[in-house]
Amino acid sequence: MSVASLAAVEVDYPGRGKALGPFDLSVEEGEIVALVGPSGCGKSTALRLLAGLEQPTRGTVTRTPGRGETSVVFQSPNLMPWASAQANAALPLELDGVAKTEARRQAADALARVGLSGAAAAKPAQLSGGMAMRVSLARALVTQPRLLLLDEPFAALDEITRRDLAADIHTLWTETRPAVIFVTHNVEEAVYMASRVVVMSASPGRTFSVVRTDPALPRPPHFRTTLEFRSAAETISRDLALSMGCAA
Amino acid sequence: MNRAIIDVAAPLVLIAVLVAGWEAACRIMAIPGYFLPPPSEIARAAVAGAPVLFESAWNTLFMALKALVVASVLACGVALVVALNQTLEKAVQPLAVALQVTPVIAIAPQVVIWAGLDHPERAIVTLAVIVAFFPIFxxxxxxxxxxxxxxxxxxxxxxxxxxQRLWRLRIPSSVPFVLEGHKVAGGLAVIGAVVAEFVAGSGGAQGLAWRILESSNRLQTARTFAAVIVLAIMGALLHAALxxxxxxxxxxxxxx
Structure with a gap:
């Protein structure tokens, strides 16, 4: 069953022309979909439409989960610098009217799930980039979302940290199996994270191709070294180059 | 030499050289004390007048601090109300700017009259509030x-x-800006208090400005200098504390 979908959506920005579309996208329950494409192809715009942070100029956005059941992890951790990791993670619940002690308790659980139980009292400035991103992930998970939108969450992290976090996201995903849409410009990350990769073409963003990768999520160990991984990555790289109008 | 030591020593050395030159010039040219007293005479006047000068400094500082507290409450309150309503902000902004660009000395005589000539400290605090309001607001x-x-x-x-947006996002975000405003306002409150004391021109408030007026009227120039130096030190200490x-x-x- 489709959890969220975009049907023939188009987004025009006044003075800058068409940014997206017409574009279709649908994510099923328990599925992880990756959106890859060149910079400025409208991947993040598509995500904002699904989050309800932006309205399409034309077309329809459908989303079954309500506001409280949809979470977004942005490119930067977006933490409140004056609040502890725990208070940051508790924010969605507290804004929703959950009592403070209960919200903080659930936030502590969420921090433990992302491996940060020791850093609950730390302020964002005391955390490394990877830890701050984990707090951001804990904040997204604290509401037990049915739809999780990830907007280039690893963009600012180093290679080791992003691989660790990618594997951890899969592990966390198996607990509740939310529908996930993952925006990235990194081909290998897309192949690793998602069972379906949508390659977008640039301005205005449209679907160029869809590539599926077979092994069930979470990935087997050493998935990155398998032939399947390499061939999917190569197909996507080629499509990406073609979508930008140059031969691979 | 250690960089930190140089940083501390450099201004002290410069001050020492200037003071020594000043002392020498006064002695060699035999400049009369009422015109320009040598530093040694100023130091003697400062030591002799220390109890009075400190008491006066405390009076001025206390009035400036009272003004800072009142200005802080008023400015933060008005800013909070105004931030919630764009129309109100548009309405208040020109008035706030007008209040800021009007020299405090121009309105001081009238404020002194309103406050009552028997209560110069009220006028002094009021005027200091007026100058301290804007940076915080x-x-x-x-x-x-x-x-x-x-x-x-x-x-x-x-x-x-x-x-929720106001309490959890906007107010915490504003803290660094509010603190910066207080730092600027602290210095201005002292200036406002001193200006108001000058205009009030009576001994009722017994602040440092009164000591300056009093001693310069009596041609006790060394004492005037001593009071000015105490005032400068007081301002610097307040700034450092803030x-x-x-x-x-x-x-x-x-x-x-």
């Missing part, structure tokens, strides 16, 4: 509007109400 308003757009988006996403408080609060807020 302006800082608070800027801070309340300078929230991180990404955090705003996050609050949109979670459907935050106007009050800067220290600012750093401590920010450190506590951000965890480092």
């Amino acid at each position: 302006s800082g608070a308003l800027t801070g309340l509007k300078a929230t991180d757009p990404d955090l705003e988006r996050l609050f949109d996403l979670y459907g935050a109400t106007r009050w 800067r220290h408080a600012e750093r401590a609060i920010l450190k506590r807020l951000r965890g480092r």
Whole structure:
């Protein structure tokens, strides 16, 4: 069953022309979909439409989960610098009217799930980039979302940290199996994270191709070294180059 | 030599050289004491008048601090109300600017009359509040509007109400700006208090400005200099204290 979908959506920005579309996208329950494409192809715009942070100029956005059941992890951790990791993670619940002690308790659980139980009292400035991103992930998970939108969450992290976090996201995903849409410009990350990769073409963003990768999520160990991984990555790289109008 | 030692020593050496040159010039040219007293005479006047000067300095400082507290409450309150309503902001902004650009000395005589000639301290505090108001108001308003757009988006996403946004996002975001405003306002409050004391021109308030007026009227120039120096030191100490408080609060807020 489709959890969220975009049907023939188009987004025009006044003075800058068409940014997206017409574009279709649908994510099923328990599925992880990756959106890859060149910079400025409208991947993040598509995500904002699904989050309800932006309205399409034309077309329809459908989303079954309500506001409280949809979470977004942005490119930067977006933490409140004056609040502890725990208070940051508790924010969605507290804004929703959950009592403070209960919200903080659930936030502590969420921090433990992302491996940060020791850093609950730390302020964002005391955390490394990877830890701050984990707090951001804990904040997204604290509401037990049915739809999780990830907007280039690893963009600012180093290679080791992003691989660790990618594997951890899969592990966390198996607990509740939310529908996930993952925006990235990194081909290998897309192949690793998602069972379906949508390659977008640039301005205005449209679907160029869809590539599926077979092994069930979470990935087997050493998935990155398998032939399947390499061939999917190569197909996507080629499509990406073609979508930008140059031969691979 | 250690960089830190040089940094501390350099201004002290410069002051020592200037003071020595001043002392020598006064002696060699036999400049009369009422015109330009040598530093040694100023030091003697400062020591002799120390109890009175410190008491006066305390009076001026106390009035400036009272003004700072009142200005802080008023400015933050008005900024908060204004930040919630754009129309109100448009309405208040020109008045606040007018209040800021009007020299305090121009309105001081009238304020002294309104406050009552028997109560110069009321006029002094009022005038100091007027000059200290703007930097705090302006800082608070800027801070309340300078929230991180990404955090705003996050609050949109979670459907935050106007009050939640104010309490959990805008007020905490404004703290660094408000602190900066207080630092500027602290210095201005002292200036406002001194200007008002000059205009009030009576001994009722017994502040440092009164000591300056009194001694310069009597041609006790060394004593005038001593009072000015105490005033400068007092201003510098207040600024240092506010800067220290600012750093401590920010450190506590951000965890480092």
